[in-house]
Amino acid sequence: MRSEAVEDFVKAVYMLQQEHELVPTTLLAQTLDITPPSVTDMAKKLSDTERLHEPLLVVKPYRGVRLTPLGEQVALEVLRHHRLLELYLVEALGYSWDEVHEEADRLEHHISERFEARIAEVLGNPVIDPHGDPIPTLEGKLPGQEHLQPLSDWPQDKPGVVVRFLDQAPEKLQYLEEKGLKPGTIIQITKREPFDGLTHVLIDSILHVLSQSTTQSILIAEPR
Template structure:
């Protein structure tokens, strides 16, 4: 393998760690445990420890890491994580709106491309799209200045009552689940009627004004977030 290709792979790995810490730390940027990071990335705990030590010991540290206390992003690490996240979500939006990619395919394509686009290319994509604030999954797109609007939303799995709610966002981590949700009409902005909770901890739901109800598994419900202001529960920002 060429040194340049190896460097690219190292850079991709670093970016993926920073994005994972950003996602798991939430809006409050809580410290993230190595176990949670290992589960999220599908990486062995020993590899997690080695990488975090390297990131913390870099000339410009990207994380603040203490064994047994977890990890959080440094200021430099957070800037890079938000930059890569902006690339990812702009690319997803471009693929979906301009190139007509199916929504279940855009995440994987964006994962490949997000590390390599230039600032000029990023600016051209944003201008072409009209500087969007939300990607096709309903997630906020960070600004060029590294700021990201908080989305007050609640997981469907936290809902304990019947009612009609607006879908805020859907997870992009599993293409098969995303394809199934799309086929059922579940997408950002759609109105979801929760009819009842099922014995298997799932939900009987319908979409919009349709009277056709269908079962939604607990796992799939965990990929759906609802607008919090419509719900008498404490919102959580993503």
């Protein structure tokens, strides 16, 4: 049975691999809030071909680490648990979307595959979590979201539907919810300021002004 520390480690590597071909150990230490020597020790354990029949990690000295195919499989399994739990906490237990991440972080290591399957069935086998993040399938595949664009790149005066939020800090989610922004919200850019990156948007017939960092972290698509 894998430890929580191992599952947290491979999940963090997987998430960082979306932007880094090789994940720097210093970045892993910062993400996991552990010391660089602790990262080095864990990386050695998970890449030890003598101790492990199938290592979870490949270490490139002085360059970084990446997951093996088995490591990716483990990370996606943990990610599936996490995102299903987030949605279950919102849909079944009445949690708000800004308070589910930490709860799911604690619970994701302890649910059985049977319980995971039951949650998925009760929720109707969902494909996204409350923040619009894709939920890995049972087969370890991540649904594609290549059709999504940042709101910062979306054409002016063209309606779009909000799908995903990349910045999931609780205070940021509360701020967005106050403006009526959730997955499924229809949004339209009415004006872009030329110098400071501020964007004027229409949400439920109400005008709001969003910062550049906010529009870059909201992914939208064509309404269906």
